[in-house]
Structures are given as structure tokens and as C-alpha cells.
Amino acid sequence: MFVTLPEFEYHRPQTVSAALDLLDQYGGGATVMAGGTDLLVDMRYRIRVPEHVIDLKGIEELGKLTFQPGEGLVIGATVTLNRLLEYDAVQSRFGALHDALEDMCDDQVRNRATLAGNLCTASPAADCAPPLLVFDAKVEVASPAGRRMVDLPDLFTGVKETSLGTDEMVTAVHVPEPPPDVQSRYLKGKRSSEDCAIVGVAALVARWDDPRDRVVRLAYSSVAPTPVRVYDVERIFRQDKPWGDLVEEAVSAALNRVSPISDVRSSKEYRVHLIDVLTRLALRELLGGRR
Amino acid sequence: MTKFKYVGRPVPRVDAMEKVTGSAVFTDDIELPGMLHTKLLRSPHPHARIVETRTDRAEAVEGVVSVVTGRDFPFKLGIYVGDRDVLATEKALWVGQPVAAVVAETEAIAEKAVQLIEVEYENLEAVFDARKAMEEDAPIIHERLGEYRTLPIFSPRPGTNIASVFTLKKGDIEKGFAEADLIVENEFSLPQVSHAYMETMCFIARHGADGNVEIWSSSQPPFIVRYLTSMSLDIPLSKIVVHAPYVGGGFGGKAGLNFEPLTVLLSKASGNRPVKLRLTREEHFTVAAIRPGLHATVKTGVKKDGRIVAEKIVYVFDAGANADYAVNVGRAAGYDAIGPYDIPNVEAESFTVYTNKLYATAFRGFGHMELHWAIERQRDIIAKKLGMDPIEFRAKNVLKPGISETGTGARLREDAANLEECLRRVGDALEWGKKPAKPKEPWKVRGKGLAVLMKGPAIPPNTASSAVVRFNEDASIELMVGTSEMGQGTLTSLTQMVAERLRVPMEKIRVASLRGTASTMYTWQTVGSRGLFMDGRAVLEANKDAESQIKQIASQVLHVSEEDLELAEEKVRVREEPWRSLTLAEVVMGYMYPGGNSIGGPVVGRGSYIATGLSVLDPDTGQGNPAVFETFGCQGAEVEVNVLTGQVEILKAFSAFDIGRAINPLLVEGQVYGGTVMASSIALFEQLIYQEGVLLNPHFLDYKIARMSDAPEDMVSISVENPQEDGPYGARGIGELTMIGMAAALGNAVSNALNIEIKDLPMTPENVWKAVTRQNPKLLERAKRYLKGE
Amino acid sequence: MTQRIELVINDRCRTVEVASNTTLLEMLRDQLKFKSVKPGCWRGDCGLCLVLIDGRPIKSCLVLAQELDDREVVTVEGLLDNGNITRLHQSFIEKGALQCGYCTPAFLLASEALLRRNPHPTRERVCESMNGILCRCTGYKQIVDAILAASE
Incomplete structure (x- = not known):
């Protein structure tokens, strides 16, 4: 690791199109920076050595944070985690996201780090990803060709790899408004009070009382090369079976979908165990006495 | 209640204002004119011969002043064994060992240039496990072990990886086991851990063209740095000055000699310009010394009534690639092998062993946290087997003042610390015998545990301290002591002692914050919890000397005998006739009679202290008296464990130490809380994780240390005060003690909560889960059933 | 490549010439000699280099x-x-909330920011706000006590 950052040219465009022009001009030699909390560390390790750093924080449009009934949540690319954490709609409607934000890095880093940045770093351990996966979030991507919406699962292509082209950038994250009775949680296995996820589980439940229309979703971090959502769960929970059987099936579906590894943070076996118990804990917390 | 005005009071630290205003100077804050910067090239191999090093490309970088390799500096370093290269010379011994260095105008240039050095290595077989390193066919790490300068109290075994072995023998071990009703044998282990002090090490050196050397070092012991630098580099001692700015945490990691000699040599190689070497955090984790790991085998024989009759112990310390300081850790753990227990028949061997990993040095506790992990877990396991209460079992066997003999055969003084009292006090605080309250969730369980502990300064028998109390014109005082300030607060306690005796308010006593070998008084090192006791004794002597000089002058002026004078309120006055007095200001620079005739002169109190009566331990049996004092204590905890995840939460952490006297209760509490949390962190989270010698967690993301939420809210420090006659105001040392027993207490509490026996640290959630899975799977099954709502 | 920036540091306007790859930590500590801003990890883990930017506590190495x-x-x-x-x-x-003093500037700044936004925080809130800063000496208890006492 170097103390000194590599040399680069710093740009601070005022509009998205100016930022895109810069990206276009410098091709792969440029990178966008939102909070910079991952980027600057990667640059010190010389994992990323961009010749041009395009700071997005001067672009007013990217700083917007809104919630509209019907439209849902729109989170601009430079909205910090703490702004999001303090936003009422997040706490009241997007519980799992709020859980994840609250337990993510620390107060000081959250004053800089952004949600879009967390997603674009595409770490398998990204805490915000599982909540956003269960909320069906989409990512708004801008390029010289215009804007397109990308389903979040399609953003992640591998460990710290995304489907974004070198001339593209994320401008916002859109999270549709969840059903009115939605409840969601994010739980994570940690080594100490502040840690990245050893295993993270986001669980969402809505319309529980109507078995045919019931929505139950599960998504995970740190269990595969990318954050993953387990789609089978929804079908499983619409079966007319005892609660215990449904949970068993959901846990096996999750375990079938994931491919945890052993690394410095955890063994594969412990991850498998955590997937099992955290999934059950999350569902239990959401459903309490209602099941 | 204390009868003193300053001693025993929770007065604020003397360095507090500098530290809260941000003006306290640490080594890296210092910039000298023309100062250059250094970057180290580190070995990527755990064990490799250095075939060739090419530096020309690095030298060609603009702004590079010099590039050096190990062969440029053929010196051996070390405090007890001279086994350490300045830069790797013939072989690299661990991944991260510095093999070359670049000195340049800026850090950025040095960082760039260091990448351009090319080193050709020939890989050698490496060994990472200390017990494997002891096997006959293990690759040898230090072929020249027999040639190294070694203090005669150590026993290296040339031709092996055993840097030293210490043997303790007392009584007849075979007879002891033959008498035993129950024999219990267990193995315990702890990994290597990092000191993780907040200020990474930093050094500045200037080697003048005239041969004079100045060093600024984030070091605990300026005097030993001067002494060892002189000896290792063959520079006359009188030509070296070592400055000691504030130290941003040391915990033993900044004791002994570190990178000072390298920095001196770099300055010499760089046209005598001053050179700074500051480690980054990653370098700190891969270059700087760490705490050794330990594997312990403990076999204990007990009678049915709970009396321990025999104990046989083998400690294997994993010292990593160098053992220059670690040999003394192994030695200290060897002579205190059985802890604070009176056991008639003992045999212990303590090996300090080389492996191809980061090298170990002193660490708060100096082998004692490690050994107490083993023996205090063992005590609980035995008590369980005997069906005895762990407190009663310990009480039956612990050392008792005036009666018992330690493992080295030293009989405890009448005024020694009272361990049994500490044990009872912690037991009471924990409400021992009462079941812990039920946790909120049914898949959590609670347990209590405690451990007793002992330690004295593990230092050579002849280490000394000195102090000067020097008066100024206004009767303010310069207190000159060599002990370093790294957070422990000894300077404050010493200032209290001066204020108490000389009756001068604390704010009129100054201890210079930037001190060093040329500007303060000699002390051997600030290590081993010795500062308050030994430097304190020197300060008391200096006080006495100053007081007698003052009284000598005043007795002439006031025409009374010295015995009839007393110091009070910045005056010297006649006892019972306080109106007959002189202000100190009138006296301390010499007294002038109205006619101009003057007597006396500036008052300079001088004090020295050396412990007497310590012995060089018997080389075959380890018997003798190694420590000037022993502090005893007990630590206990109540924990809550999540059976599902293995996570441990500390609900209560109580400590009682017999420190003789708390000179400053605020500082004592600070040491206790700090030591408790550091030990908890080490017990629950910390381990240096290697894969084929490569450290996988060289940063705080994956090397976890406790954060604020990890610290138990309910922490209590219980001061037991049975004064030691020859301690300053009766005090004993405390700094290291505060972390020695907590890991074992937590291990006992977690084991009790889960009804298993934890034998290895750290108790990470994963390791706890694994232990439950292996030893008590039914508990996990039951917890899982709760989850299902059954 | 350098750029001139204007900013306010501790209530004083400053104009500083900075290179593009200069971090705030380097500017404050090396260029402007604010030596109270301590380096500790260069990756946002330890919090020692914390400063307030527009009132918010932020790690200046990032x-x-x-x-x-x-x-x-x-x-x-x-x-x-x-x-x-x-x-x-x-x-x-x-309260004895400092020992070696290396982390003290960071804790004071973070406490100031916390108490300005939340004059009477709970113990839990204090811990949550301070978890980004490491201290190896104090065991944290006395820091929590100091912040709570200052908020009374």
C-alpha cells in the first residue's frame, strides 16, 4: 500500500452530460468518484490507477433524494449513506435498507460514502445490495447514448465487476414503493460490533395473510461472487403448508442458490451455518406471532 | 481516606492540556530542515536466500538520495540476543522483512523508487508452526545462533530453532504425581497478536559528519535505545542523543531497540542529512514486532481435598523470525509458569522458538497473559472435575503473604499483595453462586468466570532509575525523570509525589514533555510496570535530598535545628511556630542575608534507586528471587453467548488488584478499563492470520480490535490497598496487570455458559460455534429448535 | 498539476495550492502543519485523521x-x-478520557459534532457515533463518560 495517491487529473463537472463527455473523452483512463471511500483506498493499493478522476459531487441533479407515493425512492448517485439513513421514508418503509445503513461502516465514513458507490464497487459483501434486491431496485445508468434502467441483479457480474461500460455511469438508484404492509429486515453475521458482512440476509414480507398473493423475498451478501436474491422463495411461501415446512424449504432453496467460500473472515462451513440461522431469525423477527 | 493532599487523589493528568489542544508533539510531528524520507522494500518470501539485489533503477529516480541493502549494514541487533539484521542480509526470514531501503527527498519519491529495486531470491523451506520448528528435521532459521551475542542467562540451542529454553524445577515432580488423587492434562493455545498501538512507529535520525548522532524515536526507552545503538553500531555512547517525544501507545511493542539503528545508518548513507522512517499501518502489521503465540501443555496433580501437589508444564512460544526480546518473554513465563500458586512439586520448560513469521517482542503482560490463559483455564477444568467451587479451589492453593513460596522458591514478604482478598472481592462483585439472570432470547445463555493472576517486573536484577528535582527562582520545580509517557500517566503520579513531599502545588511542577537522554535522568526502560515503583523510589530519594538542602539553609537562617523544620504551603517553617518561616523562593536559589552575604545555592535534589536482593536465577532449576514486587489480582466477567451465532457479549467485567496504594485512582481506573478492553479484544477477536507465511489481515478491517460498542458498559475497578513497605507510598505496579487475567476469566465464563471447555483463543463467533458443535451439539440443536418456535 | 483552492480552516480564510492527488490529510498535516490531524491507517479504518467538514465528522485520508x-x-x-x-x-x-493522546483530537471533534446535532445523546448513540474511531489505551469507558458529562 502507498501513502501517496497516484497522479491524476481531477475534474468536477457541473452536469451529467459534462461528466459523460469527460468519460467519453478519456475512455478507460477515467473513473467517476462519488464518496471516494472505496476509490481512494483502491488507488493507494494501486488496484485502480485512473488518469482522470471525475468527481460527481458538483452535479446538482445527482444529489437529489426523493420519495413519491407510487414512484418510490429515487436516490441520486452522490447521496451519502448518512443522508439516506436520516431520510424519514427510508426508516418508515424500507426497514431492511435502514438496518443495513445503520450497521454499515461507521458514522464518519457514512458522511462520505454513497449508496451508488457501494453498488458500483460491487463487493460481494455490499451491505446495501441485499435490501435493494428484495425491494426490486433498479439502477439508472447514463451514457452518451442516453439513459437506461438496469435491474440491480444485472448490474453485478462478478467479484467487484459490473456490467457498466467505460462510458457509462450510475446516476441514481430507483426503489419502487413497496406494498403498504411491507416489513423487512437486514441481519448480518459479524466478527465484532463493526464489521462488513460475514453473511448478510435481507428478508421482506408483504401481504402475509393472503397465501396466494403473499410476498416473501430473501437476498444475501457475502455468500457468492455477487450479492444474490433467491427467487424460489416467493413460490415456496405461496404453498399451503405449515410454517415450519415453508421455512425449511426456503433455507434449502437459499443454500442451493449460494456458493460461499472460505476466506480470512470466515470458513465456508460457518457461512453455511449463518445462512441457515440468520434466514430463520430474520423471518421469525418479521412474522413474530403472525405465522 | 487518604491523609495526603496529592497522593491518593484523582488529579488530572499533567499532560492533559497539551493532549486536548492538539499541541502534544509525537515523533512524526517533527520536521527537521533538509529532512529526507524512507521507504522499505519488504521480502515477499517467508524464507529465502538473497542472491542478488539490483538498485540502479531505483537510484536513477530523480529525488532519490540513497538506496541501501542489508549487505551495506552488516550489524546484528538485539537486546538479549543479537539475532536481528538491520536489513535482511543473507536471508529473508519472514514475509515483510525489510531487505532494502530508499531514502529520497519526499515520501512519494521513495514509494515510487522502492518498487524499482530488484531482488533475486532463492526460496528455502520455511516453517510456520513453533512445535514443528522444534522437530529434528525442521529447516533451520538461524544457522549462526551459536555465534550471536547472548546474555548468559539465556540458553540458546545452536543447530536448532530453539532460541532459548528456561527450566523451572522445584520439589520432586514424580513423587508429586504419585501422591495425586487426580491428574488432569490439557493443551491450550493463543495465536500471535498485534500491539495495534495507534501511533505507528516513527524514527528520525541525524548522523552528523562529526560522528554525533541524534535520534528522535517513538520509543518507550530512550536510554536503552542509546545503549543498544551504541553497542550494535559501535558508536561511542557519548556521541548519541535520543529524544523521546510523546509515545502514541506502546504496550511493549516500542520497548527495546526497533528501527533506530537503521535510521541512523540511512542518515549516514545520505550525506548526513536527517532521515525520517515512518511505518504505515500496513508496514506496522508486516514489519513491526508482535506478541508471540503460545502452545501450552499443562499436567496437574491434585488431592481430593483440592490441594495441588504437582504441576508439569511445557510452554512453546512462537517467537517468529527473531527472538532478541522474546527470549526474555519465554524466560519470564518459565519462572512464573504456575502463576500465583503454592505448589510443592513443579517442573516447567519454556521454549522460545523461531518460525518464519513476524517476530515477537514484549507485549503488555510479557508472557503472563499467555500463561494465565493456560493455567487459569486449567484451574477451572480441575475444579469442575473435583466438584469444587472454582473460588474455593483457588483460595486453597493461591500464594499467601509471609507463608507461601512462589514457583521459584521465593518466600512472599509479609507485606506482599493479598491475592485471596482480590479473589473474594471479585467473587462478591459477580454475585458468585447466584445464577445469572435469564437472557431475553431463549437461544442465548449466560455464564460467569474469573481468574487470578500475578506479575512482577520481568527485568534484569540490576536495572536502575534516577531522578532530579530542580528548583527554579520562583520555587517552581523541574522534575527530571527518564520514564516515558505513552499514556500510562506515570509522570502525573510522580508529580503528585513531589508535590506531596515538598509541599509545592502540582501546577508549579513541570515535567518537560519533550525529553531524552541528554535532558533528563537515566532510567533503564519504561517497561514491566516498573516505572511507578522504581522511578517513584528515585523521586522519593530526590525529594528527600532537596528537602534536606532546603532545611540546611533554613536552619542557619532561622537558627533552629533541621529536625525542627517542616515544609508547608511553599514555605519552610519551624514546627509548631509557623510564623517563623521562609518562603521557598527565598531559599531555593540560595539565601541572601540583608547585608548581601549569601549561603546555600540552587537546590537540586538527586535520587537513585536500584532493586537490591534480586538474584540471577539458578540455571538448572530457575530457583531464586526474580522480582522486586509482585502485583496480584483477580479478574472476573459475566458473558452472554448467542448459541446460534457464537457471538459473545461481555455484560460485566470486574477487576481487583492489590496495588498497595492507588497514587492516582483516576489513572488506576484508566489502566484497568484499558487493560480490560484490550484483553477482551484479544480474547474475542484478535489473531494474525497467515497463509504460507503471508499475513492475510494487515489492516483494521480484518484485524479486529475492540471499538466503543465492544467495550463492556459495566466495568469496575476494585482497588485493594495492602501497602508494600518499600514501594513509593506503598504502591506496586499496575499497567500490565490489568490485562493478564481477563482473557482466562472470559474463557471460563464462556465455557461455563456453554458447558464446554474452550482451550484456544480467540473466541471469535466462528470458533465458539465450532467448539459448541464439537463439544455440546445438543445445546445448538436446542437453540435451533427455539428458532423454529418449538 | 496543482490547483488553488479557497477554504475556511478554524474560522480563518486560507488559499492553498494543492496537487490533484493531495489528500485533505496531507494538505492539513504536511502543507499547513496542522499536526493534530494524525495519520493511522490511510484507509478509513481508524478515524484518527478525523476533521469536521461543514460541521460533519469526516476521515481526512479519504x-x-x-x-x-x-x-x-x-x-x-x-x-x-x-x-x-x-x-x-x-x-x-x-473523566480521564485520554491516555496516550494520539486519538484524542479525533474523539473531541467527533464529540463536538455529535453534541451539536444531538445535545443529549444516549450512551448507545454515543457509542454508535464513535465506533469509527479507534483507541487502544482507554477502554473507551472514560470517553463515553466524558461525552455524557459534557452533555448534561
């Missing part, structure tokens, strides 16, 4: 100096009130 154009920065020197220590400093001293 900020480019150029981003600071037109912003306000406070270091621990800026917490003094006309050269005098405040109630918060006093509370740290009385």
Missing part, C-alpha cells in the same frame, strides 16, 4: 484536498474558544 474549495474545515485547534478550552475539553480531562 478526501481529496481539491474537493475542499469553498468549504469549512475544523481541526481540534479550532475547538478552542478564544484560546481557552471548553466544557467538552474539561470533561475529557476530568
Whole structure:
């Protein structure tokens, strides 16, 4: 690791199109920076050595944070985690996201780090990803060709790899408004009070009382090369079976979908165990006495 | 209640204002004119011969002043064994060992240039496990072990990886086991851990063209740095000055000699310009010394009534690639092998062993946290087997003042610390015998545990301290002591002692914050919890000397005998006739009679202290008296464990130490809380994780240390005060003690909560889960059933 | 490549010439000699280099100096009130909330930011706000006590 950052040219465009022009001009030699909390560390390790750093924080449009009934949540690319954490709609409607934000890095880093940045770093351990996966979030991507919406699962292509082209950038994250009775949680296995996820589980439940229309979703971090959502769960929970059987099936579906590894943070076996118990804990917390 | 005005009071630290205003100077804050910067090239191999090093490309970088390799500096370093290269010379011994260095105008240039050095290595077989390193066919790490300068109290075994072995023998071990009703044998282990002090090490050196050397070092012991630098580099001692700015945490990691000699040599190689070497955090984790790991085998024989009759112990310390300081850790753990227990028949061997990993040095506790992990877990396991209460079992066997003999055969003084009292006090605080309250969730369980502990300064028998109390014109005082300030607060306690005796308010006593070998008084090192006791004794002597000089002058002026004078309120006055007095200001620079005739002169109190009566331990049996004092204590905890995840939460952490006297209760509490949390962190989270010698967690993301939420809210420090006659105001040392027993207490509490026996640290959630899975799977099954709502 | 930025540091306007790859930590510590801003890990793990930017506590090793154009920065020197220590400093001293002193500037700044936004925080809130800063000496208890005492 170097103390000194590599040399680069710093740009601070005022509009998205100016930022895109810069990206276009410098091709792969440029990178966008939102909070910079991952980027600057990667640059010190010389994992990323961009010749041009395009700071997005001067672009007013990217700083917007809104919630509209019907439209849902729109989170601009430079909205910090703490702004999001303090936003009422997040706490009241997007519980799992709020859980994840609250337990993510620390107060000081959250004053800089952004949600879009967390997603674009595409770490398998990204805490915000599982909540956003269960909320069906989409990512708004801008390029010289215009804007397109990308389903979040399609953003992640591998460990710290995304489907974004070198001339593209994320401008916002859109999270549709969840059903009115939605409840969601994010739980994570940690080594100490502040840690990245050893295993993270986001669980969402809505319309529980109507078995045919019931929505139950599960998504995970740190269990595969990318954050993953387990789609089978929804079908499983619409079966007319005892609660215990449904949970068993959901846990096996999750375990079938994931491919945890052993690394410095955890063994594969412990991850498998955590997937099992955290999934059950999350569902239990959401459903309490209602099941 | 204390009868003193300053001693025993929770007065604020003397360095507090500098530290809260941000003006306290640490080594890296210092910039000298023309100062250059250094970057180290580190070995990527755990064990490799250095075939060739090419530096020309690095030298060609603009702004590079010099590039050096190990062969440029053929010196051996070390405090007890001279086994350490300045830069790797013939072989690299661990991944991260510095093999070359670049000195340049800026850090950025040095960082760039260091990448351009090319080193050709020939890989050698490496060994990472200390017990494997002891096997006959293990690759040898230090072929020249027999040639190294070694203090005669150590026993290296040339031709092996055993840097030293210490043997303790007392009584007849075979007879002891033959008498035993129950024999219990267990193995315990702890990994290597990092000191993780907040200020990474930093050094500045200037080697003048005239041969004079100045060093600024984030070091605990300026005097030993001067002494060892002189000896290792063959520079006359009188030509070296070592400055000691504030130290941003040391915990033993900044004791002994570190990178000072390298920095001196770099300055010499760089046209005598001053050179700074500051480690980054990653370098700190891969270059700087760490705490050794330990594997312990403990076999204990007990009678049915709970009396321990025999104990046989083998400690294997994993010292990593160098053992220059670690040999003394192994030695200290060897002579205190059985802890604070009176056991008639003992045999212990303590090996300090080389492996191809980061090298170990002193660490708060100096082998004692490690050994107490083993023996205090063992005590609980035995008590369980005997069906005895762990407190009663310990009480039956612990050392008792005036009666018992330690493992080295030293009989405890009448005024020694009272361990049994500490044990009872912690037991009471924990409400021992009462079941812990039920946790909120049914898949959590609670347990209590405690451990007793002992330690004295593990230092050579002849280490000394000195102090000067020097008066100024206004009767303010310069207190000159060599002990370093790294957070422990000894300077404050010493200032209290001066204020108490000389009756001068604390704010009129100054201890210079930037001190060093040329500007303060000699002390051997600030290590081993010795500062308050030994430097304190020197300060008391200096006080006495100053007081007698003052009284000598005043007795002439006031025409009374010295015995009839007393110091009070910045005056010297006649006892019972306080109106007959002189202000100190009138006296301390010499007294002038109205006619101009003057007597006396500036008052300079001088004090020295050396412990007497310590012995060089018997080389075959380890018997003798190694420590000037022993502090005893007990630590206990109540924990809550999540059976599902293995996570441990500390609900209560109580400590009682017999420190003789708390000179400053605020500082004592600070040491206790700090030591408790550091030990908890080490017990629950910390381990240096290697894969084929490569450290996988060289940063705080994956090397976890406790954060604020990890610290138990309910922490209590219980001061037991049975004064030691020859301690300053009766005090004993405390700094290291505060972390020695907590890991074992937590291990006992977690084991009790889960009804298993934890034998290895750290108790990470994963390791706890694994232990439950292996030893008590039914508990996990039951917890899982709760989850299902059954 | 350098750029001139204007910012306010501890209530004083400053114009600084900074290179594009200069971090705020380097600008404050090396260029402007605010030595109270301590380096500790260079990757945002330890929090020792914390400063306040527009009142928010931020780790200066993760900020480019150029981003600071037109912003306000406070270091621990800026917490003094006309050269005098405040109630918060006093509370740290009385409660024994500092030992080696290396992390003290960071904790004071973070506490100041917390108490400005939340004058009467709970113990839990204090811990949650301070978890980004490491201290190896104190065991944290006395820091929590100092912050709570200053908030009374």
C-alpha cells in the first residue's frame, strides 16, 4: 500500500452530460468518484490507477433524494449513506435498507460514502445490495447514448465487476414503493460490533395473510461472487403448508442458490451455518406471532 | 481516606492540556530542515536466500538520495540476543522483512523508487508452526545462533530453532504425581497478536559528519535505545542523543531497540542529512514486532481435598523470525509458569522458538497473559472435575503473604499483595453462586468466570532509575525523570509525589514533555510496570535530598535545628511556630542575608534507586528471587453467548488488584478499563492470520480490535490497598496487570455458559460455534429448535 | 498539476495550492502543519485523521484536498474558544478520557459534532457515533463518560 495517491487529473463537472463527455473523452483512463471511500483506498493499493478522476459531487441533479407515493425512492448517485439513513421514508418503509445503513461502516465514513458507490464497487459483501434486491431496485445508468434502467441483479457480474461500460455511469438508484404492509429486515453475521458482512440476509414480507398473493423475498451478501436474491422463495411461501415446512424449504432453496467460500473472515462451513440461522431469525423477527 | 493532599487523589493528568489542544508533539510531528524520507522494500518470501539485489533503477529516480541493502549494514541487533539484521542480509526470514531501503527527498519519491529495486531470491523451506520448528528435521532459521551475542542467562540451542529454553524445577515432580488423587492434562493455545498501538512507529535520525548522532524515536526507552545503538553500531555512547517525544501507545511493542539503528545508518548513507522512517499501518502489521503465540501443555496433580501437589508444564512460544526480546518473554513465563500458586512439586520448560513469521517482542503482560490463559483455564477444568467451587479451589492453593513460596522458591514478604482478598472481592462483585439472570432470547445463555493472576517486573536484577528535582527562582520545580509517557500517566503520579513531599502545588511542577537522554535522568526502560515503583523510589530519594538542602539553609537562617523544620504551603517553617518561616523562593536559589552575604545555592535534589536482593536465577532449576514486587489480582466477567451465532457479549467485567496504594485512582481506573478492553479484544477477536507465511489481515478491517460498542458498559475497578513497605507510598505496579487475567476469566465464563471447555483463543463467533458443535451439539440443536418456535 | 483552492480552516480564510492527488490529510498535516490531524491507517479504518467538514465528522485520508474549495474545515485547534478550552475539553480531562493522546483530537471533534446535532445523546448513540474511531489505551469507558458529562 502507498501513502501517496497516484497522479491524476481531477475534474468536477457541473452536469451529467459534462461528466459523460469527460468519460467519453478519456475512455478507460477515467473513473467517476462519488464518496471516494472505496476509490481512494483502491488507488493507494494501486488496484485502480485512473488518469482522470471525475468527481460527481458538483452535479446538482445527482444529489437529489426523493420519495413519491407510487414512484418510490429515487436516490441520486452522490447521496451519502448518512443522508439516506436520516431520510424519514427510508426508516418508515424500507426497514431492511435502514438496518443495513445503520450497521454499515461507521458514522464518519457514512458522511462520505454513497449508496451508488457501494453498488458500483460491487463487493460481494455490499451491505446495501441485499435490501435493494428484495425491494426490486433498479439502477439508472447514463451514457452518451442516453439513459437506461438496469435491474440491480444485472448490474453485478462478478467479484467487484459490473456490467457498466467505460462510458457509462450510475446516476441514481430507483426503489419502487413497496406494498403498504411491507416489513423487512437486514441481519448480518459479524466478527465484532463493526464489521462488513460475514453473511448478510435481507428478508421482506408483504401481504402475509393472503397465501396466494403473499410476498416473501430473501437476498444475501457475502455468500457468492455477487450479492444474490433467491427467487424460489416467493413460490415456496405461496404453498399451503405449515410454517415450519415453508421455512425449511426456503433455507434449502437459499443454500442451493449460494456458493460461499472460505476466506480470512470466515470458513465456508460457518457461512453455511449463518445462512441457515440468520434466514430463520430474520423471518421469525418479521412474522413474530403472525405465522 | 487518604491523609495526603496529592497522593491518593484523582488529579488530572499533567499532560492533559497539551493532549486536548492538539499541541502534544509525537515523533512524526517533527520536521527537521533538509529532512529526507524512507521507504522499505519488504521480502515477499517467508524464507529465502538473497542472491542478488539490483538498485540502479531505483537510484536513477530523480529525488532519490540513497538506496541501501542489508549487505551495506552488516550489524546484528538485539537486546538479549543479537539475532536481528538491520536489513535482511543473507536471508529473508519472514514475509515483510525489510531487505532494502530508499531514502529520497519526499515520501512519494521513495514509494515510487522502492518498487524499482530488484531482488533475486532463492526460496528455502520455511516453517510456520513453533512445535514443528522444534522437530529434528525442521529447516533451520538461524544457522549462526551459536555465534550471536547472548546474555548468559539465556540458553540458546545452536543447530536448532530453539532460541532459548528456561527450566523451572522445584520439589520432586514424580513423587508429586504419585501422591495425586487426580491428574488432569490439557493443551491450550493463543495465536500471535498485534500491539495495534495507534501511533505507528516513527524514527528520525541525524548522523552528523562529526560522528554525533541524534535520534528522535517513538520509543518507550530512550536510554536503552542509546545503549543498544551504541553497542550494535559501535558508536561511542557519548556521541548519541535520543529524544523521546510523546509515545502514541506502546504496550511493549516500542520497548527495546526497533528501527533506530537503521535510521541512523540511512542518515549516514545520505550525506548526513536527517532521515525520517515512518511505518504505515500496513508496514506496522508486516514489519513491526508482535506478541508471540503460545502452545501450552499443562499436567496437574491434585488431592481430593483440592490441594495441588504437582504441576508439569511445557510452554512453546512462537517467537517468529527473531527472538532478541522474546527470549526474555519465554524466560519470564518459565519462572512464573504456575502463576500465583503454592505448589510443592513443579517442573516447567519454556521454549522460545523461531518460525518464519513476524517476530515477537514484549507485549503488555510479557508472557503472563499467555500463561494465565493456560493455567487459569486449567484451574477451572480441575475444579469442575473435583466438584469444587472454582473460588474455593483457588483460595486453597493461591500464594499467601509471609507463608507461601512462589514457583521459584521465593518466600512472599509479609507485606506482599493479598491475592485471596482480590479473589473474594471479585467473587462478591459477580454475585458468585447466584445464577445469572435469564437472557431475553431463549437461544442465548449466560455464564460467569474469573481468574487470578500475578506479575512482577520481568527485568534484569540490576536495572536502575534516577531522578532530579530542580528548583527554579520562583520555587517552581523541574522534575527530571527518564520514564516515558505513552499514556500510562506515570509522570502525573510522580508529580503528585513531589508535590506531596515538598509541599509545592502540582501546577508549579513541570515535567518537560519533550525529553531524552541528554535532558533528563537515566532510567533503564519504561517497561514491566516498573516505572511507578522504581522511578517513584528515585523521586522519593530526590525529594528527600532537596528537602534536606532546603532545611540546611533554613536552619542557619532561622537558627533552629533541621529536625525542627517542616515544609508547608511553599514555605519552610519551624514546627509548631509557623510564623517563623521562609518562603521557598527565598531559599531555593540560595539565601541572601540583608547585608548581601549569601549561603546555600540552587537546590537540586538527586535520587537513585536500584532493586537490591534480586538474584540471577539458578540455571538448572530457575530457583531464586526474580522480582522486586509482585502485583496480584483477580479478574472476573459475566458473558452472554448467542448459541446460534457464537457471538459473545461481555455484560460485566470486574477487576481487583492489590496495588498497595492507588497514587492516582483516576489513572488506576484508566489502566484497568484499558487493560480490560484490550484483553477482551484479544480474547474475542484478535489473531494474525497467515497463509504460507503471508499475513492475510494487515489492516483494521480484518484485524479486529475492540471499538466503543465492544467495550463492556459495566466495568469496575476494585482497588485493594495492602501497602508494600518499600514501594513509593506503598504502591506496586499496575499497567500490565490489568490485562493478564481477563482473557482466562472470559474463557471460563464462556465455557461455563456453554458447558464446554474452550482451550484456544480467540473466541471469535466462528470458533465458539465450532467448539459448541464439537463439544455440546445438543445445546445448538436446542437453540435451533427455539428458532423454529418449538 | 496543482490547483488553488479557497477554504475556511478554524474560522480563518486560507488559499492553498494543492496537487490533484493531495489528500485533505496531507494538505492539513504536511502543507499547513496542522499536526493534530494524525495519520493511522490511510484507509478509513481508524478515524484518527478525523476533521469536521461543514460541521460533519469526516476521515481526512479519504478526501481529496481539491474537493475542499469553498468549504469549512475544523481541526481540534479550532475547538478552542478564544484560546481557552471548553466544557467538552474539561470533561475529557476530568473523566480521564485520554491516555496516550494520539486519538484524542479525533474523539473531541467527533464529540463536538455529535453534541451539536444531538445535545443529549444516549450512551448507545454515543457509542454508535464513535465506533469509527479507534483507541487502544482507554477502554473507551472514560470517553463515553466524558461525552455524557459534557452533555448534561
